[in-house]
Amino acid sequence: MDGKKSKESAVGGRTITRHEVEDFLYREASLLDEWRLDEWFTLFEEGGRMEVATTDWKGWDSSSAGSFMCDDYDLIKARVKRLKSRKAHAENPHSRTHRMISNVLILEQGDKTVWVSANFIIHRYRDGGTYSYVGRYEHVLLIEDEGLRFRFRRSIPTMEAMDAGARLSFIL
Amino acid sequence: MTQLTQGYPISSLVREDGEALSFKVHRSAYRSEEVFQAEISRIWGHTWLYLGHETEIPKPGDFKTRTLGGRPLIFCRDSSGEVQVFLNACTHRGTVLCRHSEGNAKFFQCFYHAWVFSNSGDLSALPGDDAYVDVPEFREAMRLRSVPRIQSHEGFVFIAFDPDVPDLMTHLGEAAHYMSLTAKIGPAGMETVPGVQLYSVKGNWKLAVENAMDGYHFAPTHNTFVGYLRETGFAVTDDDQYAYDLGGGHGLLILTGHNGRIGMVWEPRFGEAEKERTALKRQEMEDRLGPELAGEVADASRILFVFPNLLLFDLEALTIRQLDPVSAGQTNVRAWQFVETDEPAEVRALRIKTMVSFVGPGGLATPDDIEAYEAVQRGIEATANAADPAFDWSDMSRGMANEQKGNQGRSIDEGAMRSFWRHWATVVGQD
Ligand code: FES
Ligand SMILES: [Fe+2]
Numbered sequence: 001m002d003g004k005k006s007k008e009s010a011v012g013g014r015t016i017t018r019h020e021v022e023d024f025l026y027r028e029a030s031l032l033d034e035w036r037l038d039e040w041f042t043l044f045e046e047g048g049r050m051e052v053a054t055t056d057w058k059g060w061d062s063s064s065a066g067s068f069m070c071d072d073y074d075l076i077k078a079r080v081k082r083l084k085s086r087k088a089h090a091e092n093p094h095s096r097t098h099r100m101i102s103n104v105l106i107l108e109q110g111d112k113t114v115w116v117s118a119n120f121i122i123h124r125y126r127d128g129g130t131y132s133y134v135g136r137y138e139h140v141l142l143i144e145d146e147g148l149r150f151r152f153r154r155s156i157p158t159m160e161a162m163d164a165g166a167r168l169s170f171i172l
Numbered sequence: 173m174t175q176l177t178q179g180y181p182i183s184s185l186v187r188e189d190g191e192a193l194s195f196k197v198h199r200s201a202y203r204s205e206e207v208f209q210a211e212i213s214r215i216w217g218h219t220w221l222y223l224g225h226e227t228e229i230p231k232p233g234d235f236k237t238r239t240l241g242g243r244p245l246i247f248c249r250d251s252s253g254e255v256q257v258f259l260n261a262c263t264h265r266g267t268v269l270c271r272h273s274e275g276n277a278k279f280f281q282c283f284y285h286a287w288v289f290s291n292s293g294d295l296s297a298l299p300g301d302d303a304y305v306d307v308p309e310f311r312e313a314m315r316l317r318s319v320p321r322i323q324s325h326e327g328f329v330f331i332a333f334d335p336d337v338p339d340l341m342t343h344l345g346e347a348a349h350y351m352s353l354t355a356k357i358g359p360a361g362m363e364t365v366p367g368v369q370l371y372s373v374k375g376n377w378k379l380a381v382e383n384a385m386d387g388y389h390f391a392p393t394h395n396t397f398v399g400y401l402r403e404t405g406f407a408v409t410d411d412d413q414y415a416y417d418l419g420g421g422h423g424l425l426i427l428t429g430h431n432g433r434i435g436m437v438w439e440p441r442f443g444e445a446e447k448e449r450t451a452l453k454r455q456e457m458e459d460r461l462g463p464e465l466a467g468e469v470a471d472a473s474r475i476l477f478v479f480p481n482l483l484l485f486d487l488e489a490l491t492i493r494q495l496d497p498v499s500a501g502q503t504n505v506r507a508w509q510f511v512e513t514d515e516p517a518e519v520r521a522l523r524i525k526t527m528v529s530f531v532g533p534g535g536l537a538t539p540d541d542i543e544a545y546e547a548v549q550r551g552i553e554a555t556a557n558a559a560d561p562a563f564d565w566s567d568m569s570r571g572m573a574n575e576q577k578g579n580q581g582r583s584i585d586e587g588a589m590r591s592f593w594r595h596w597a598t599v600v601g602q603d
Contacts, residue, residue, distance in 0.1 A: 054369055057367070062528075063525075065367030085396050090539035166371070
């Protein structure tokens with residue numbers, strides 16, 4: 001199957017291919033690795049949300065349990081603004097990050113949204129330290145004519161805990 | 173016995189000179205493994221330590237395993253509802269008994285030779301017991317080992333590995349009152365929720381304590397967070413906010429102008445619905461606690477440090493943070509959201525979102541604190557064995573002159589750090 005938008009979809013929507021989801025995730029990864037955060041922020045629909053689950057996560061929603069990040073749209077915007085500032089000391093200078101994304105799956109295709117998962121390994125380098133963050137994404141993506149956007153972006157670390165120095169000062 | 177650390181006995185790593193208004197800490201106190209070992213034995217081995225909150229194990233049989241002071245532990249509620257804390261090592265040959273991080277169990281079975289212990293510590297199954305002489309006596313002798321002391325205050329469970337420590341309330345002293353204030357926020361009590369932040373920092377545990385007791389860093393370090401609050405319509409101020417020495421190494425900052433408090437002091441980022449609820453909740457608190465106590469609980473934010481490893485952040489919302497030192501240069505941290513029992517779902521969601529966005533390794537502020545203590549830990553290597561030994565001391569004299577005049581120390585001075593270090597020196601520096 002090629003990456004073109006197929007029209008033969010469920011009611012009103014269009015069928016999303018894994019290829020299209022992969023392109024979306026790869027592009028997101030490169031925007032983040034290149035610290036092009038304004039562009040990254042445009043990948044969210046207005047009102048989109050982002051979560052990073054804790055390592056004891058058992059499927060609960062961040063409105064009832066703790067998490068590492070649970071940003072609504074305004075907080076994502078504030079986070080981007082902060083990370084672009086020279087006063088975001090934890091990320092000045094920026095960490096070098098290198099993201100590998102694989103095992104992309106379409107879990108469920110709906111009319112307006114598609115639910116996808118993928119594995120990630122993010123290597124982060126700073127101050128002579130090397131850190132790897134291993135985990136899984138589970139996103140709800142909004143299907144638009146011109147592409148996909150985040151309705152809900154969730155990262156689920158696989159590690160048992162954040163290793164020494166492995167803080168979450170960047171976008172996981 | 174005198175412990176030498178680059179020529180200094182531990183007792184002289186903290187130098188205070190009241191006349192010269194000088195207070196200095198030798199940087200080997202953060203760097204030296206020798207000092208660290210002394211801390212593990214003299215503090216972690218002989219002081220009450222914060223282990224966990226009773227609401228983490230609400231039902232009979234609930235358990236969590238965690239390490240504290242290097243010792244793997246089982247924190248559980250036994251079938252009769254009593255909180256138990258065991259050394260997580262099989263009494264037979266020492267295997268880690270419970271290898272799960274949490275769960276619910278009546279029994280813990282060691283996989284190695286299949287000994288079974290009840291959740292109150294009895295050795296309830298001993299396979300092939302005919303090979304032992306006096307089985308009842310042997311079973312009794314081989315009970316699961318409890319930590320010597322377990323006591324709690326307001327649901328906060330503390331343990332001590334030394335059976336002879338004074339009572340928990342004696343240890344907590346004035347800090348107990350501030351824990352009680354926080355416990356009174358919710359009409360139905362307070363509880364921890366799942367979603368525990370487990371992380372680790374490349375910094376000495378005392379840097380994490382200093383950072384929490386240090387209002388001086390707030391404006392410069394959290395410049396971007398202050399900017400974010402300003403944009404939401406809230407102006408942070410450091411004026412008229414104070415630091416308190418609670419004795420026993422415990423410290424407290426009382427902050428009035430740093431943030432709103434969900435349900436108690438409204439700020440614009442909490443939204444209009446919360447504004448109305450805040451008025452109602454304040455009324456409820458006054459009815460329940462009386463106006464004076466309600467004011468004390470609600471009006472100001474507090475950062476409480478209970479020596480040596482509990483930080484209670486009672487700010488916009490609440491976080492319990494536990495420090496567990498691994499080595500001189502590394503500290504494991506665990507942090508729980510602490511919430512009002514039975515609060516409305518939308519308040520719970522607001523509370524968690526607000527707190528996680530500030531406090532925690534993925535927040536808009538805490539990563540900069542972590543950056544600070546990690547940068548200190550790296551920076552102090554520069555002055556180790558420096559040509560001029562005077563370079564290897566950190567300064568904590570800010571506000572001493574004001575304090576000596578008899579004024580209450582400001583949160584933006586370093587008084588709460590000094591009281592911590594004075595206590596540290598008396599505990600670790602016994603030569
Ligand atoms: S070590 Fe546990 S049963 Fe032998
Ligand atoms: Fe801070």
